[in-house]
Amino acid sequence: MAKIVTLGELMLRLSPEGNDRFIQSDHFRVIPGGGEANVAISLANYGHDADFVTKLPKHEIGQLALNAMRRYGVGTSHIVRGGERVGIYYAETGASMRPSKVIYDRAHSAIAEARPEEFDFDEIFEGAQWFHWSGITPAISDNAADIVKAACEAAKRHGVTVSVDLNFRKKLWTSEKAISIMRPLMQYVDVCIGNEEDAMLCLGFKPDADIEGGKTDAAGYHKIFEQMAKTFGFKYVVSTLRESYSATHNGWKALIYNGEEFYESRHYDIEPIIDRVGGGDSFAGGLIHGLLTKPTQGEALEFAVAASALKHTINGDFNLVSKEEVESLAAGNANGRVQR
Template sequence: MTDVLTLGEAMASIRTRAPMRLGGTAQLSVAGSESNVAIGLARLGHHVSWVGVVGDDQPGSLILRTLRAEGVDTRFVRSAPGAFTGFVAFDQPAHDITRVSYHRAGSAGSALTAQECVAAVAAAAPRLLHLTGITPALSGTARAAALAAARAAHAAGVRVTLDVNYRNRLWSRADAAAALRELATSVHTVFASEDELDLLSAAPDPVADLLARGAAEVVVTAGADGARCHTPERSLHRAAVPVPVVDSIGAGDAFVSGYLSAALDGLDPEGRLDRAVTAGAFCVGAHGDWEALPSRTGLALLARGNGTALR
């Protein structure tokens, strides 16, 4: 049985530790919010399937090879002949600033269809369907795919989770609000930062409105200030785990993977937040979107303190 099904676009990623215009050594990997979450969940021992489209090219092969190596089920991935796999570039214009540029317009990932996503929901019969607000921003077909998958999962009694993940380079706030509010009617768990909540509701208190309209929990992330989980019964806060921050890219996806893992394990909201902030701390302690994500046995390592030598 599939624990989690997720869908979206994965890209090849290129990283440099200096301004990219200067050239020099670069690191090649893969990136993508949903594939990051899939890797995080697989490392924590869950069976997770990713639905996506890659180009019939070398970057597409890299994505498939990486996901398979990390234990992610790729049976629902389609290679599109003639289409290109998108890529994202990360460089550092200053020592503590990461700049991101995307090269994905018209990519294979934007050709995801409602038919293949609904078929994957039916075939996988997952316990959870995880979506982000990035996918519906990619194209009209990708927006229809995310909505159709959410409705199909909700109708089948599958819990749907949504990480807003707003990207202003992909669409306007008005367009995002129109799509995400439609999507939110099928969502069980919402992840959003404070400045993303108005994309889901125009009410003066978006959290209360989302809970009143059927969401079971709204998780509001605040970076170094931790996160809050709101349910109809109560609200909880967890501080971020204090660790030196090397790279914040991917921290939100790490948080989500930890939270969903704990939910699948039947932990209460306190346990979910604890595992989420721990997974996020692992991610920010190293470069890369997903490379530092913990295994289940590694979750307790941060409690040993900085500088510990494991012998």
């Protein structure tokens, strides 16, 4: 299988039990996770040689985070050790009409204060086929943005396919700052993944779709996909289309464009949602696997959407499903019968 490199921040998520609120909790579950780390876990589960790059402190909490990646078969040999802290985020799981809530405590984390020269990207990308990053990483700090740029430049020197999940986070930066950083980085990108909000806030493109009103007609995205591909030279433009009926009930599908034709996936009605954190990351991991192994963009997208639908049924950030389980759902086996 392919060697795939992902780069980003590995954090610790602290969550109340079940649907408890922060203010009523006297203890929290510790769950490692982070956008690009979640993608690496998915790809390792599908049999790829997934390598995660970040910086973590040398102390025991840093080791706890690193061990989480090793547990699921992700390569950690290029993780730099140093710095003072592991980023933390608190996540409260919503229910019905009460939305989930995230509070960040990640300032001055090890990767936020790392420098590009700490990473030997020419060595890291030796023999790699794919590099994935997300818009969360350059949003962490100017240093992290410089690291992403250095990684993208090295990936291109080595002929590596580059994908990005735009992943705008308003608690980390403004749209103006995002556009100023993200648009120049798009020159290195082959596969662009992002929903309607990401495309608008990170790149300045807005699809003709009423998302807040629950209208996610894929036809509203066609023109904007064409414009994005033309502007940045993307080989693929991809968007998930989420219909949020409540915190525990979503509609889920996706759209892909390869510069010639569009393909819209089947629609999944997901209820109840167990944990939607990492849903987009599981989609990105499934898409990368699909584009590397499937003969058509449609089959690649169906794998990605099925993988992400399954993630919504799993606690934690990681999508702990096998390739065979995803293939089964993508083939239409959605009855949830006990497997004996």
